[in-house]
Amino acid sequence: MSNNNLLGRRNFIKGMGAAAGVAMAAPALAISEKADGVKWDQQVEVLIIGSGFAGLAAAIEATRKGAKDVHIYEKMSYFGGNSAINGGLFAAPDTPMQKTEGVKDSVDTMVADQLAAGRGIADEALLRHVAEHAVEALQMTLDAGSEYHPYLQQLGGHSVARTYQTTVSCGAGITQPLLQECRKLGVHTHNRAKFEGFLVGDKGEVVGVKMRQNYHFGEDQPGEVINIRAKRGVIMATGGFAQNVNLRMAQDPTLTAEVGCTNAPGATGEGMYEMFRLGAIPVHLAHIQSGPWASPDEGGFGYVSNYSIYNFPHSVAIDRLTGKRFMNEIADRKTRADAELNCRDAQGNALPPILITSYKDSKKHPNTKKVIKYNVGWKFDSVEALAKHFDVPLAPLKAQIAEYNEYVKAQNDPQFGKNMTEAKDKYIEAPFTVVRLWPKVHYCQGGVQINTNAEVKDSFTGQAIPGLYAAGEVCGGIHGVSRLGSCSIPECMVMGMTAARSMMKA
Amino acid sequence: MINLKAVLALTFGCFLSLSAQAVEIRDHHKEVIGKDCKTCHDNGIKQFPSDQACLQCHDVDDLAEQTARSEEDKWQNPHDNLHYGKELPCQECHSEHDTKKPLCSNCHTFKYDKHKE
Numbered sequence: 001m002s003n004n005n006l007l008g009r010r011n012f013i014k015g016m017g018a019a020a021g022v023a024m025a026a027p028a029l030a031i032s033e034k035a036d037g038v039k040w041d042q043q044v045e046v047l048i049i050g051s052g053f054a055g056l057a058a059a060i061e062a063t064r065k066g067a068k069d070v071h072i073y074e075k076m077s078y079f080g081g082n083s084a085i086n087g088g089l090f091a092a093p094d095t096p097m098q099k100t101e102g103v104k105d106s107v108d109t110m111v112a113d114q115l116a117a118g119r120g121i122a123d124e125a126l127l128r129h130v131a132e133h134a135v136e137a138l139q140m141t142l143d144a145g146s147e148y149h150p151y152l153q154q155l156g157g158h159s160v161a162r163t164y165q166t167t168v169s170c171g172a173g174i175t176q177p178l179l180q181e182c183r184k185l186g187v188h189t190h191n192r193a194k195f196e197g198f199l200v201g202d203k204g205e206v207v208g209v210k211m212r213q214n215y216h217f218g219e220d221q222p223g224e225v226i227n228i229r230a231k232r233g234v235i236m237a238t239g240g241f242a243q244n245v246n247l248r249m250a251q252d253p254t255l256t257a258e259v260g261c262t263n264a265p266g267a268t269g270e271g272m273y274e275m276f277r278l279g280a281i282p283v284h285l286a287h288i289q290s291g292p293w294a295s296p297d298e299g300g301f302g303y304v305s306n307y308s309i310y311n312f313p314h315s316v317a318i319d320r321l322t323g324k325r326f327m328n329e330i331a332d333r334k335t336r337a338d339a340e341l342n343c344r345d346a347q348g349n350a351l352p353p354i355l356i357t358s359y360k361d362s363k364k365h366p367n368t369k370k371v372i373k374y375n376v377g378w379k380f381d382s383v384e385a386l387a388k389h390f391d392v393p394l395a396p397l398k399a400q401i402a403e404y405n406e407y408v409k410a411q412n413d414p415q416f417g418k419n420m421t422e423a424k425d426k427y428i429e430a431p432f433t434v435v436r437l438w439p440k441v442h443y444c445q446g447g448v449q450i451n452t453n454a455e456v457k458d459s460f461t462g463q464a465i466p467g468l469y470a471a472g473e474v475c476g477g478i479h480g481v482s483r484l485g486s487c488s489i490p491e492c493m494v495m496g497m498t499a500a501r502s503m504m505k506a
Numbered sequence: 507m508i509n510l511k512a513v514l515a516l517t518f519g520c521f522l523s524l525s526a527q528a529v530e531i532r533d534h535h536k537e538v539i540g541k542d543c544k545t546c547h548d549n550g551i552k553q554f555p556s557d558q559a560c561l562q563c564h565d566v567d568d569l570a571e572q573t574a575r576s577e578e579d580k581w582q583n584p585h586d587n588l589h590y591g592k593e594l595p596c597q598e599c600h601s602e603h604d605t606k607k608p609l610c611s612n613c614h615t616f617k618y619d620k621h622k623e
């Protein structure tokens with residue numbers, strides 16, 4: 001992507017005429033400035049940057065708390081960011097559906113599960129704040145018209161089933177209703193509007209932003225920068241930086257352009273870096289998570305990811321070289337992604353492992369049909385056919401499946417310690433469906449540090465930077481080493497709502 | 507679906523034949539628009555057309571109807587899709603003077619036979 005590759009960009013500018021060069025270089029030079037004497041082109045009450053879960057929830061909540069003039073700015077031509085392509089999986093404790101299904105859960109249990117995945121460096125206060133308000137966020141989506149499957153799922157690393165999923169199995173089942181709700185409430189939504197820097201008052205408070213209008217992502221067109229004053233302050237909801245190969249490699253050199261990515265193109269991180277320039281505290285930037293349920297046979301998140309997230313509890317993941325299992329299929333993400341990356345042929349080349357599921361169980365997920373139809377997954381009538389297709393040694397595979405079925409019966413997995421509750425009575429039997437697995441860069445745990453008021457903390461004073469709030473994936477440190485699946489939606493929405501509440505109180 | 511505004515633009519518009527020379531224009535557009543770049547380039551000749559430019563002549567509801575798919579695949583309708591509804595600006599997938607991949611291909615293997623890549 002040309003606008004992320006600074007070196008490429010500089011060379012390109014060098015090759016152009018001087019006049020064009022100035023226009024092109026402007027975005028790279030724009031940084032936060034003193035607001036003294038700037039000419040304000042516009043003034044708004046609540047200024048939100050980014051149109052994903054965090055930004056949309058913030059806009060709705062600000063309006064409900066009395067704001068009259070709320071504006072969302074989005075640099076892409078379309079609204080929704082990662083949230084619009086997300087899997088639609090939403091975790092919350094003590095939900096109505098848990099009551100119907102007889103699942104015992106609590107804020108404490110959800111926080112404990114997340115702390116375990118965070119491996120000692122997660123932010124307990126923030127996790128607790130999010131878990132305590134997750135049901136409110138779920139309710140906001142229901143009020144706006146989101147619909148959910150009538151069953152709960154138990155995702156990797158969660159000790160109980162606590163995850164709702166939209167009926168369309170996608171975050172758009174939430175962003176579309178929230179966006180409509182915003183419009184109904186009179187929230188102003190601006191596309192092709194790229195945030196480029198803060199305008200700062202005498203006391204270091206954020207008083208406004210520089211906004212590039214008529215911005216065309218990935219294209220060479222200057223557009224126009226205007227200064228917008230934000231009367232109550234600015235909420236940064238600009239998401240993660242998984243699509244910015246330079247920045248992610250600065251944190252983890254193994255995450256080269258060859259590693260796939262599930263994120264929307266706009267996840268490039270400049271909003272976060274602008275906050276660092278202002279003094280925000282960077283936390284956990286090097287913890288970048290790869291999704292262990294992705295497929296090398298399609299781009300992005302595609303269809304396989306949700307298919308395998310649903311099916312992992314009652315499936316076996318097989319190393320094609322040995323014909324044997326190589327991981328607990330519902331361990332947390334990092335454990336599984338690392339295990340998958342170890343699946344290599346005798347020469348050390350990547351040999352994506354396979355996930356084998358009984359068709360009788362997989363077909364309950366709406367994606368199964370699509371996975372087969374779009375040639376990113378396959379159906380087989382026998383182990384022999386399956387083994388032949390993927391070149392897996394037959395005898396060990398057969399033995400492994402027989403062994404695993406004993407674990408299903410005994411409700412105990414001595415091989416990898418998998419929790420077999422969700423696998424009860426789900427034996428691995430023909431016909432099978434099979435997908436290939438390979439991790440893709442998926443989520444940035446790192447970002448700016450915030451407190452439980454969604455205020456951004458200053459690295460020198462430890463105090464909140466006045467007028468600046470952040471919510472969603474742009475924030476860091478909440479989840480620690482590994483974020484559990486379905487825990488971002490509640491976080492983004494709760495912190496978006498929290499930012500709006502704090503701002504309206506300030 | 508040719509509306510009056512575009513036809514008027516064709517008749518009275520100022521003809522910028524110089525800049526129009528180098529660029530390709532699809533034949534069906536040439537018939538309606540001729541060489542009046544401003545018909546589409548409503549933000550100025552050196553700028554991309556606005557997101558509303560194509561909608562002067564094309565109606566998104568009609569387009570959605572034309573590209574509708576069966577119930578099972580209904581959300582793959584590029585003009586009324588799961589992620590963005592009917593709101594995706596035309597320029598995300600279409601380019602008049604160039605070729606472009608549909609946005610869906612970032613993540614999906616859907617086929618759009620009539621789309622000019």
Ligand SMILES: Cc1cc2nc3c(=O)[nH]c(=O)nc-3n(C[C@H](O)[C@H](O)[C@H](O)COP(=O)(O)OP(=O)(O)OC[C@H]3O[C@@H](n4cnc5c(N)ncnc54)[C@H](O)[C@@H]3O)c2cc1C
Binds near residue numbers: 091
């Ligand atoms: C494919 C996929 C599936 C996922 N599935 C799940 C799931 O099922 N459950 C779950 O809990 N989590 C899931 N996640 C994680 C979750 O979706 C994200 O963490 C979440 O959507 C982030 O929301 P956000 O509001 O912080 O940012 P986003 O939704 O990414 O929105 C940020 C927006 O800000 C815009 N922006 C960025 N910079 C600027 C700028 N300079 N100026 C203006 N606008 C800017 C971006 O274009 C973007 O639209 C998934 C993630 C992906 C990628």
